[in-house]
Every structure is written in C-alpha cells, then in structure tokens.
Amino acid sequence: MKAIKSTHLRLLLVIMVSGFASGCSSTFEPWVKPYERDNLADPIMSMNRNPVSLAYTHHAYQAREGARGAEGGAGGGCGCN
Amino acid sequence: MVVIKQKTITPSGTVRKLIIRLIIACIIVGLFVWQAFAAVLPQDRSDAMYHSYQGGGMSIDGPSILLRKKIGNHVSVSANYYVDTISGASIDVLATASPYAEERTENSVGVDFLHNKTLMSLNYTTSSENDFEAQSIHFGVSQDFFGDLTTLSLGYSKGNDEVGKTGDESFLELAERQNYQLGVTQVITKNMILGLSVENISDQGYLNNPYRSVRFIDASSARGYRFETEVYPNTRRSNAASITANYYLPYRASVYGEAKVFSDSWGIQANTYKLGYIHTFGDDWIVEMRARHYQQDKADFYQDLYTRSAEFNFRARDKEMSTFNNLSLGLSLTYEFQFSAANFFKKSTINLDFDHVNYNYDDFRNVLVNSTLEGDTSGIAPVGEEPLYQFSANITRFYVSIFY
C-alpha cells in the first residue's frame, strides 16, 4: 500500500474546503435556477420519501448480508430558503 | 537526542482524518458565512407502520412509529419506536438448536438543527433484547453549496454492543463500532440528481454471533460431523461506496438506480444493484416497482465444512459470511389524501410496500435435509455434499403517514 504524504492531503483538504466555501457565497450562478426546481421538489424525486419504510428495508437486508454502509442520500429537493 | 518524524498515513486512516477535518471545516465555514441563505429542516410527519418478514424459517413482525416536529425555525425533533417480534428459527439455529421466540425493541431520538445552509443532526438509538443490548450515537452535518445544487453530508456514528447468551449467565462480551460517512448529492439538470456516498466502518471486540457454530468432519459422530463455536477476528474494517441517480420523467414519473461496492478486512467483497420506477396516476396514486440484486464473496475464514476441530485460528459458518447472491422484486402502492393547505394536517398517505427476495448460496449447505427420519438412510447426502441452501422471503410494510 502506497503511503500518502500528509502535506498532499492537507492541500486536498484546503482545495475542497475553499471550493465548497466559495459555493456558499452568492457569486456562483447555478445552472438550475431556484425557480426551476418544480420537478426536483416532487416527493417522487426524493431519495428518502418514506424514511420509516426505507430504514426497515435496509435493516432487513443488512441483517442477512455481509455488506453494510453507504446507504445515505440527502439533497435535491426544493432548495428553498 | 531529537528526531523529527515525517508523518505518513495509510489509506483507511487517511479517509477518516480527511472526513473529520472536513466536518470541522464545514461547521466553521458554515458559521462564517452567516449572511448566506438558508436551507430547510426535514418535513414534519408521523408514521405508523406494521412490518413483517416471513421466510427462511423466520417470522418477524412488529410496529414502527415515527414522530417528527419542528420547533421554531431552527430545530426539528424526532422519535422512533420499533419492535421486532421474532419466532421460528433460521437454518443456522435449527442445525444446532430448536426454534425460539424473542422480542427486540429499538428506541431512537434525534434532533436536527438548521443554521443557514448547514443542517446538523444528532441521533441516539438503543436496541434491547433478552441477550443483546446496543447503543449508538450518530452525528451528521449537511451543507448546501453552489446555489443549492450540491449537498455535502458528513456523518459519524459510534456504537457499543453488549452480547449475551441465553442459558449462559456468565457470558458477556462487548463490541464497539465507528462509522465515518461522506456523501455528495449533485443536481445535474432540472430533472436529474446524482449522488455519491462513501462509508468506512471499523468494529472491535466480540464480532460473531454466540449461537453460530462451524462444523468439522468427525467420523465418530452419527452425522459424520460435529459442531463447535465460531471464532472471528476481533477487528473488522470495511469500506463501501455507492452511486445513485434519480431521473424525472415528464408525465410525472421517475426512475432511479443505485450501484454499490463493498469490501472489508475479512475478505468479503460484495456489490449491490438497484433499479426502480415510480409512476403516478392522477394526483393521488403512486406506484413503485423495483428490483435489487446483491452478490457477495465469502469471508476468508468461512467454510461450510472443516476437516477437523479448530482447523484454523478463525472459523465461520454463518451464512452471512458465505458466497451467495439474492434477487428481490418489489412493488409499492401509495394513496394520498390531500387536505387543505390551510389545515393543520396537510396530507395523509396510506402505503403498502412489498418485496419478495430469493437467496441462493454457493457454499453454504442445507444440513437439515438429512435430519428427517431416524434410521432412514435413503437419499442422505454424504457429508459435505448436502444440497446448497436457498430460501425466499416476503418483506411487507403497511403504513399510514400524516404530514402537518
């Protein structure tokens, strides 16, 4: 396994954070405008439309399978406020 | 004598440290850009569900109730009550013991806190049954960027298990687990969302099931083999990564897909593929059809049959550790009652979700085929050549939801 230098990681961290932080400011023009999110706001486009059922389904499979993790999903939606 | 140490980090520690620092950085940056716009808290709702799993000799059902409510503009609280009433026994248990009945209760409380575009969540869960107690805590941060087109989520969970064994009062083992999660969701077009999710989990302690046994050839026993307790390593590290996509179809329908890969330090490699289609009829009916395929390769220390007792340091025969695949097909039906937007209760839904799943094992054998009539040796398979196990199960969820 290749050893990774901590300086490279820190640089990656700075780039990621600065990239995301600049996204916080309003100089960025999104290609899907806030008033164009009709379809994205529809519950059928939600990753988690029924959390109770989804959590149970994940549990029913996970209890009988060796794999676990990476089940999350958030975002999309109306992007309001 | 003084030495300056050059720090080099191995990949799994790397992922963890990067995620931790990203969490802290996002919280700090999120607080800095206080003038930025905000996002929204999870929707207020209550759900009451009856769940049922029937198959593989098991019958498990029970309720699951969720309550969620916003308090003011920044906080949302939630609570979940869940019970499994278990009866029957799976093949693993029947091979060495007899059917049992048991009940497991899981309680969970959570709070979500919204500050501008940062959503922080804290969840505490306890699970309790007569021979197993577990607690876990989860902390998550989610941040919207780039005009709300990108959502970054980071999560950390810590769990503690207390493993007991019915019939053995002095048996008490502990296990602990830590999860690190990273997720990115990206709006691609007005009709499409892509998601990427990565999770690193490490466990430590007593990681096997105290009721599971391995079998080894023993010519002196009636069956030709004997059982002994499993021995698992006391650490496990795993990584999972998944991509998801959601696409909106113009006649108010959507299609979604997911592909996930998994690998861990026990040698298990697995992948999952999901495909689903959601169709609406009018304003009130939602129908969903889905298929899911899962495939895994066995753990390094898994074997259906060992040649002698304590053949290797680590031994497993739990079918969860074997090479197998499963395919499930599912259907969901939802009817929505839309109330006036001026009402306290805005909407209510009644739902039925059903999945039929088939498991096929490639190296786990069904030893029960031989345990029929005493003395009837016809049709008994030689030890190690019993038919490979397969079973199917029905997973049902019937629930009512109300939104306010």
Add this chain to the structure above:
Amino acid sequence: MLLYVKDFDPKTSAKFYSRLGLAVVFISLFLTSMNSLAANAKGPAPDFTLASKDGGNVRLQEQLGNVVLINFWASWCGPCREELPYLETLQQEYADLGFTILAVNVDENPSKADILLNDIPVSFPVLFDVNDDVSKLYKVKAMPTTVIVDRDGNQRLLHHGYKSGDEVKYKQAVKALLRE
C-alpha cells in the same frame, strides 16, 4: 523515544507557509462572501407585464405611486406556502394606504397554484410567470424572494427565503415606505 520537535524557522518552515496559506484562504473567502452579499440590488425595479389569475394583464409601472411588494413563489415551495397567509394579512392592513402585493407564481403548471389558492384565498393579484422571464429579470436567487418597491419605482428591500418572523420585517419596511 521519538521526540517531535516544533523547530520554528519562519524563513524555511514548510508548515508555517501552509498554515499561512490556509489562513489567507479562509480570510479571503470570508471577505468575498461578505462583499457579494452586500450587493443588495438598489435602483429602479425592472418593469414587467404578466397575465393575472383574474384575467387581464398587470404591469408594474402602473403601480407607480403605490408601495409594491413583489413576492416570487411556487406551490411546491414549503416556505412560500407558509408565507402566503401573512402576505394576505399585510395586504388587508395597508391596502387603503396605497400598498399592493404582486405575487408572481413560477409554477411550470399554473393549475397547481390555483389548487393552493382555493385553500388560501388572497385578495392581491397573482401573476403567472410561466416562462420565468420576470424571475430572470429580477435574478431570483432563492425561493421565495420578496422585493419591496417604493412609490417612485425603486427597489428598497430584497429578502431571500422565508422563516417564521420575516413578516415582521416586511411590515416594518412597508410602514416606513408608506410614510415617505
């Protein structure tokens, strides 16, 4: 035993430069974000004409002399739905003093807006911006967005989003502009 030494030599220490770089990045980001948000659009409110729910067209310029609150909303936007009853209260309170609300609906399918308005009836004009022309004109950056225009047709307040309590801010601004 290894001793980890913080040998600080400002001219050559790589760690010093990386820490300085990080600090510079964070400070510049902070300043950038402050600047970009300080640019609240002032100046004349761009004129537009849109079809109204009650038939006929409504033009912003015809409202000169009145204080106008332009609210961009959609049926699929939760905070927008929450805000509507408060806007109606505001309209009713100040209608006689030369105040009107123009609710610009951005639903792709205007019938969805009608369904909502059956439940929450409003007395102010609801305009349909089906092609998103006015939303683009006003560079709408969040849902909902509220723009308050004074009697001379100048934009005086730009408010993004809606949280419980924001209606108080609208009321204060409208009251102040009505007195001018």
